Amino acid sequence: MTKLNSKIPEGPLTEKWSRYRRDVRLVNAANKKKLDIIVVGTGLAGAGASSALGELGYNVKNFCFQDSPRRAHSVAAQGGINAAKNYMNDGDSIYRLFLDMIKGGDYRAREANVYRAAEVSNAVIDHYTAQGVPFARDYGGTLDNRSFGGVQVSRTFYARGQTGQQCLLGAYSALNRQIKAGKVKMFPRREMLELVIVDGKARGIITRNLETGELERHSAHAVVLATGGYGTIYYLSTLAVNSNASAAWIAHKKGALFANPSFVQIHPTSVPQLNEYQAKLTLMSESLRNDGRIWVPAKKGDERLPGDIPDEERDYFLERRYPAFGNLVPRDVASRAAKERCDAGYGVGKTGLAVYLDFRDAINKQGKKAIEDKYGNLFEMYQVISGFNPYETPMMIYPAGHYTMGGLWVDYELMTTIPGLYAIGEANFSDHGANRLGACSLMQAAGDGYFILPNTISNYLADDIKRGKIATDTPEFDEAERSVKERIERLLAIEGTQTVTSFHKRLGRLMWDLCGMSRNEEDLKKALSLVREMEEEFWKDVTVPGSADQFNQELEKAGRVADFFELARLMIEDAMHRNESCGAHFREEKQTAEGEAMRDDKNFAYVAAWEYAGKGVPEKLHKEMLSFEEVEVKERSYK
Amino acid sequence: MKITLDIWRQKSRNEKGRFVRYELEEVSPEMSFLEMLDLLNTNLIKRGEDPVAFDHDCREGICGTCGMYVNGHPHGPVKSITTCHLSMREFKDGDTITVEPFRARSFPVIKDLVIDRMSLEHIQVAGGFISVKTGSAPEANTIPVPKKNADEAFDAASCIGCGACVAACKNASAMLFLSAKVSQMALLPHGKPEAKQRAREMVAAMDDMGFGRCSNTGACEAKCPKNIKITNIARLNREYYKAY
Ligand SMILES: Cc1cc2nc3c(=O)[nH]c(=O)nc-3n(C[C@H](O)[C@H](O)[C@H](O)COP(=O)(O)OP(=O)(O)OC[C@H]3O[C@@H](n4cnc5c(N)ncnc54)[C@H](O)[C@@H]3O)c2cc1C
Numbered sequence: 001m002t003k004l005n006s007k008i009p010e011g012p013l014t015e016k017w018s019r020y021r022r023d024v025r026l027v028n029a030a031n032k033k034k035l036d037i038i039v040v041g042t043g044l045a046g047a048g049a050s051s052a053l054g055e056l057g058y059n060v061k062n063f064c065f066q067d068s069p070r071r072a073h074s075v076a077a078q079g080g081i082n083a084a085k086n087y088m089n090d091g092d093s094i095y096r097l098f099l100d101m102i103k104g105g106d107y108r109a110r111e112a113n114v115y116r117a118a119e120v121s122n123a124v125i126d127h128y129t130a131q132g133v134p135f136a137r138d139y140g141g142t143l144d145n146r147s148f149g150g151v152q153v154s155r156t157f158y159a160r161g162q163t164g165q166q167c168l169l170g171a172y173s174a175l176n177r178q179i180k181a182g183k184v185k186m187f188p189r190r191e192m193l194e195l196v197i198v199d200g201k202a203r204g205i206i207t208r209n210l211e212t213g214e215l216e217r218h219s220a221h222a223v224v225l226a227t228g229g230y231g232t233i234y235y236l237s238t239l240a241v242n243s244n245a246s247a248a249w250i251a252h253k254k255g256a257l258f259a260n261p262s263f264v265q266i267h268p269t270s271v272p273q274l275n276e277y278q279a280k281l282t283l284m285s286e287s288l289r290n291d292g293r294i295w296v297p298a299k300k301g302d303e304r305l306p307g308d309i310p311d312e313e314r315d316y317f318l319e320r321r322y323p324a325f326g327n328l329v330p331r332d333v334a335s336r337a338a339k340e341r342c343d344a345g346y347g348v349g350k351t352g353l354a355v356y357l358d359f360r361d362a363i364n365k366q367g368k369k370a371i372e373d374k375y376g377n378l379f380e381m382y383q384v385i386s387g388f389n390p391y392e393t394p395m396m397i398y399p400a401g402h403y404t405m406g407g408l409w410v411d412y413e414l415m416t417t418i419p420g421l422y423a424i425g426e427a428n429f430s431d432h433g434a435n436r437l438g439a440c441s442l443m444q445a446a447g448d449g450y451f452i453l454p455n456t457i458s459n460y461l462a463d464d465i466k467r468g469k470i471a472t473d474t475p476e477f478d479e480a481e482r483s484v485k486e487r488i489e490r491l492l493a494i495e496g497t498q499t500v501t502s503f504h505k506r507l508g509r510l511m512w513d514l515c516g517m518s519r520n521e522e523d524l525k526k527a528l529s530l531v532r533e534m535e536e537e538f539w540k541d542v543t544v545p546g547s548a549d550q551f552n553q554e555l556e557k558a559g560r561v562a563d564f565f566e567l568a569r570l571m572i573e574d575a576m577h578r579n580e581s582c583g584a585h586f587r588e589e590k591q592t593a594e595g596e597a598m599r600d601d602k603n604f605a606y607v608a609a610w611e612y613a614g615k616g617v618p619e620k621l622h623k624e625m626l627s628f629e630e631v632e633v634k635e636r637s638y639k
Numbered sequence: 640m641k642i643t644l645d646i647w648r649q650k651s652r653n654e655k656g657r658f659v660r661y662e663l664e665e666v667s668p669e670m671s672f673l674e675m676l677d678l679l680n681t682n683l684i685k686r687g688e689d690p691v692a693f694d695h696d697c698r699e700g701i702c703g704t705c706g707m708y709v710n711g712h713p714h715g716p717v718k719s720i721t722t723c724h725l726s727m728r729e730f731k732d733g734d735t736i737t738v739e740p741f742r743a744r745s746f747p748v749i750k751d752l753v754i755d756r757m758s759l760e761h762i763q764v765a766g767g768f769i770s771v772k773t774g775s776a777p778e779a780n781t782i783p784v785p786k787k788n789a790d791e792a793f794d795a796a797s798c799i800g801c802g803a804c805v806a807a808c809k810n811a812s813a814m815l816f817l818s819a820k821v822s823q824m825a826l827l828p829h830g831k832p833e834a835k836q837r838a839r840e841m842v843a844a845m846d847d848m849g850f851g852r853c854s855n856t857g858a859c860e861a862k863c864p865k866n867i868k869i870t871n872i873a874r875l876n877r878e879y880y881k882a883y
């Protein structure tokens with residue numbers, strides 16, 4: 001049985017990382033040349049790790065399913081990236097960033113990891129700036145910061161509304177430099193479909209060449225997964241539509257524990273669904289809540305145009321419920337409050353699944369120009385998508401699945417429970433507890449990739465310097481390739497009547513309704529049996545056209561949806577077992593009379609790490625108890 | 640509304656392609672253009688036919704994955720947007736729409752509307768970077784950058800690498816794409832030390848990849864979804880001449 005050892009270094013919190021580096025085993029330059037590392041993923045985490053490891057001298061193979069590493073989902077991040085520079089002289093520090101993340105995560109993250117993430121954040125900004133990332137600047141030429149995500153200091157670096165794009169292109173440029181130097185070999189349009197384990201250690205992967213369909217074997221001394229989050233389990237989400245859980249799920253089935261799978265952040269402000277064929281929900285930056293006021297009609301089924309509804313007949317429900325924070329309450333609180341109004345029948349728009357985000361007062365007070373300067377590009381984007389002009393009529397918004405705090409369990413070194421298999425970026429669970437703070441995930445993905453993993457991986461590889469190349473003509477690789485082939489053949493042979501996407505939509509809807517923003521035991525039980533039934537139906541009646549030996553997007557999707565069914569069951573189990581409300585996880589049974597979340601530290605102050613036990617067998621729960629040595633555990637309150 | 644589609648179908652790199660006509664009844668003006676293609680594909684799959692392959696990912700205009708000619712225009716008839724942001728509101732009941740992959744010698748067709756843009760990757764690998772080793776960057780505020788330069792660098796850096804500029808150009812030149820990167824780095828003090836080498840090597844890579852030469856027609860700028868300005872090409876030319 002797997003035993004959890006988080007390997008947190010001894011010593012005071014503020015010294016753990018320096019002590020770790022003092023003691024960690026190193027690999028000398030000559031030996032690094034003998035070591036191969038596979039990195040799957042080219043987002044901020046993966047591209048960062050690949051370039052940093054290449055610079056160190058390792059031989060890196062880097063994979064992504066897009067046609068270019070520059071298109072990884074990180075490219076879509078809008079708002080910004082945090083660091084504890086205290087450029088604004090407003091009292092920020094590494095410690096305060098750490099504290100905000102621990103609190104924001106509702107005391108469900110590991111202190112040592114969070115502190116370290118805050119500690120390396122400044123180096124991330126230095127590095128991106130040196131790469132040529134054009135962050136916003138002040139007139140004097142220094143970097144500008146803004147306030148973001150409901151914290152009291154301004155620590156967010158940004159590049160208009162395209163911070164993720166700019167950081168990713170910086171990371172991509174450093175990756176290109178290593179590709180040119182021959183230290184990184186890039187494999188785009190490849191999908192990892194199996195993990196190869198030799199003598200208990202991660203030693204390679206099987207990929208499918210998405211153009212030719214060919215299955216390929218790749219070996220290495222260590223494998224790093226930087227494969228992003230799984231918010232697309234809801235089908236409609238703010239993620240790029242091809243984002244998926246498969247790489248992490250494959251690792252899980254091979255023995256890597258999966259932590260807190262049910263912790264999913266729902267973002268309060270996305271453009272709502274406009275038609276039944278809609279493939280994604282576009283995020284409207286959270287910064288809009290700085291000036292926009294959120295409301296619904298006070299009267300049910302009020303059909304008047306928003307402009308015709310006078311103020312006294314509007315319900316500014318966030319301002320009403322949370323007078324201190326108003327429209328700026330954290331994401332989970334804002335999302336649930338919007339859902340509550342819509343479920344109660346006060347929602348607006350065609351579907352009733354939307355609330356207004358109104359700039360009328362801000363425009364009256366500050367002038368149209370000021371609002372345009374701040375949000376011009378977002379307003380334009382909204383108009384392109386919805387056809388409505390937000391300067392004249394309020395935006396309609398609704399919550400959408402956005403970020404997965406859950407992911408592969410990793411120790412302090414970012415290693416999963418499979419020796420030699422690492423998980424970085426959104427793919428791991430480590431730093432955000434039950435809720436992620438805005439602008440902290442780019443920071444974490446980049447920190448993991450550039451500054452943490454390259455410093456911890458040598459501790460493992462130091463044992464491997466004499467091993468030589470890992471052969472791929474071995475029974476382990478044969479078996480892994482055979483199982484991939486078999487699954488592909490199985491999917492193609494079903495020849496049923498329903499499309500892959502129709503299943504994904506139904507699964508997504510079910511998960512959204514029963515295991516989304518708020519959960520209860522009865523719904524979760526229902527969800528579990530419905531997912532099982534739907535999964536059986538999928539394996540009997542899905543239709544996957546075409547063949548395995550060609551460019552076949554339906555086949556790609558089919559494998560991902562098949563994995564989503566399995567992950568969905570684990571998400572539900574996890575949500576069911578956690579009988580408390582914390583962060584983004586809201587159990588309806590655990591709320592105060594006013595509808596606020598009730599955390600239960602006595603019984604649930606742990607990370608739930610699940611061990612795969614075989615097909616159809618319930619997964620085994622391991623608990624990593626969380627002890628808080630630095631911070632005092634408090635209740636969150638935004639009243 | 641009812642839409643007729645003439646779509647380029649091509650099984651693989653080596654096979655010949657042709658236009659195939661499809662009729663679609665249940666199109667709603669609220670759909671995006673790509674959602675309309677999703678609908679077509681659902682119908683095709685149900686009829687046992689091969690769905691139309693097209694590339695896409697973020698579906699919000701930022702990843703640069705999507706791209707096709709719609710009625711002869713790269714990314715469609717609306718200015719400054721990507722194909723994924725094109726809405727069916729732009730069309731009317733009864734319209735016939737022609738859809739083809741971006742055409743350029745350096746963009747071979749992989750299948751249907753999917754093209755191979757590795758040629759663009761090679762240009763970036765050749766020199767689209769500032770050589771800074773992880774861990775060796777100076778404190779971010781030690782090198783001030785005038786706000787104007789930073790903003791201009793940002794404008795250039797917002798290229799999404801979609802290739803529409805190449806598809807719009809009669810010479811299939813990648814100058815706009817290449818100049819965006821060179822400009823971004825030329826505008827920042829951090830990029831100065833390697834400016835000459837960067838311009839030389841990226842231009843050489845563009846030539847190697849079989850892209851055409853720029854003849855200043857400006858079609859690229861007109862079709863760029865991210866409004867990358869042709870003035871970047873002028874800056875590239877200056878950088879290039881300085882490099883020799
Ligand atoms: C709309 C939106 C806006 C956001 N805005 C912000 C923000 O302002 N600030 C912030 O801090 N965070 C933001 N986030 C969150 C943040 O963008 C992500 O958490 C972060 O970018 C994840 O980076 P990553 O490197 O872990 O993974 P990703 O960038 O998701 O990259 C995943 C990579 O893995 C590859 N991959 C996955 N599976 C496979 C496989 N099986 N085989 C081969 N390759 C595979 C993909 O090709 C890709 O290269 C936002 C998220 C969304 C959805």
Ligand code: SF4
Pocket residue numbers: 797798799800801802803804805815816819862863864865866867
């Ligand atoms: S310059 Fe414009 S058209 Fe060309 S690749 Fe960049 S974004 Fe696309």
Ligand code: FES
Pocket residue numbers: 694695696697698699700701702703704705706721722723724
């Ligand atoms: S799909 Fe990303 S830009 Fe169109």
